[in-house]
Amino acid sequence: MKQKSWVPAYIALGTVWGCSFIFIKQGLEFLTPFGVAFMRCALGALSLLIIIKVRKQPLPRQRSTWVKLWIVSLLLNVFPGILFAYAEVRVTSVLAGIINATTPLTTLIVMLTIFREEKIKRYQLLGLGFGALGVLTVLGIWKGVGHNSLIGILALLLAVTCYGFSFPFSRKYVLPLGLRPDVMAATQITSASITLLPLFLYNGISHDHYRVGPVLGMVALGVLGTGYAYIWNFQIIAAAGSSIASSVTYLTPVVAVIVGWLFLGEHTTWNQPVGGALVVLGAAISQGRFSQVRKA
Numbered sequence: 001m002k003q004k005s006w007v008p009a010y011i012a013l014g015t016v017w018g019c020s021f022i023f024i025k026q027g028l029e030f031l032t033p034f035g036v037a038f039m040r041c042a043l044g045a046l047s048l049l050i051i052i053k054v055r056k057q058p059l060p061r062q063r064s065t066w067v068k069l070w071i072v073s074l075l076l077n078v079f080p081g082i083l084f085a086y087a088e089v090r091v092t093s094v095l096a097g098i099i100n101a102t103t104p105l106t107t108l109i110v111m112l113t114i115f116r117e118e119k120i121k122r123y124q125l126l127g128l129g130f131g132a133l134g135v136l137t138v139l140g141i142w143k144g145v146g147h148n149s150l151i152g153i154l155a156l157l158l159a160v161t162c163y164g165f166s167f168p169f170s171r172k173y174v175l176p177l178g179l180r181p182d183v184m185a186a187t188q189i190t191s192a193s194i195t196l197l198p199l200f201l202y203n204g205i206s207h208d209h210y211r212v213g214p215v216l217g218m219v220a221l222g223v224l225g226t227g228y229a230y231i232w233n234f235q236i237i238a239a240a241g242s243s244i245a246s247s248v249t250y251l252t253p254v255v256a257v258i259v260g261w262l263f264l265g266e267h268t269t270w271n272q273p274v275g276g277a278l279v280v281l282g283a284a285i286s287q288g289r290f291s292q293v294r295k296a
Contacts, residue, residue, distance in 0.1 A: 027221065035204035047222070059190075071173075078195050124285075
């Protein structure tokens, strides 16, 4: 496939995922963290179920397949969905977007320590070092944690740690199942929605006041960010490869900083973009991207 066939999807994916943090902040105007997590999954599941219905693709019937994808949904959707929303009650969407960029680093740590799929390489250690320095810079560690909430920061770090576990687990236990990507995503997000429904019914709505902007933000977060984004992601992987597809995580913090400043008026200090750049650099080094360039 030609470059022009995947570039629009790449830009759309990076933009939507980068805007997810402002959508979460908007959703918190009338929803609790449980409510935000459920609504984004429910709307995403509805979108994906419609897509596979149009494509005449059935959901898997094996119980073991549902169990494995349910575990993935816990790590990718349920726990992070609640934790990111919980954190954004206490921190800015800009900070959430930058911390989210550490996902490749947490994935590497999990792969090297828990799953132990490969021996650690020198460039991976270097990348982890840059990433850790970036996180400390973002937080302004020389000032304690600055004006940020410590519990909010811990919630963000716990959320990206869940992401770190999800990818090696998926590669080891889910990808060998050979499911179509759209079916796999629909099953995963549907499982997350069912899991979150009791929490939503218990305490999902915080204010009985619905402004058009926040409501549309939640619709975009669910339909695009939690639903159709998976289709874009799989299209990019098919057209350009997983290496290019994974690099979209470098675009999302840039988008998060810009939209947080433009639409929420969130104050950004010098250390946040500088630290974010170090995080992205660390992720790139740890994935061996500079080694690939030299070989080319």
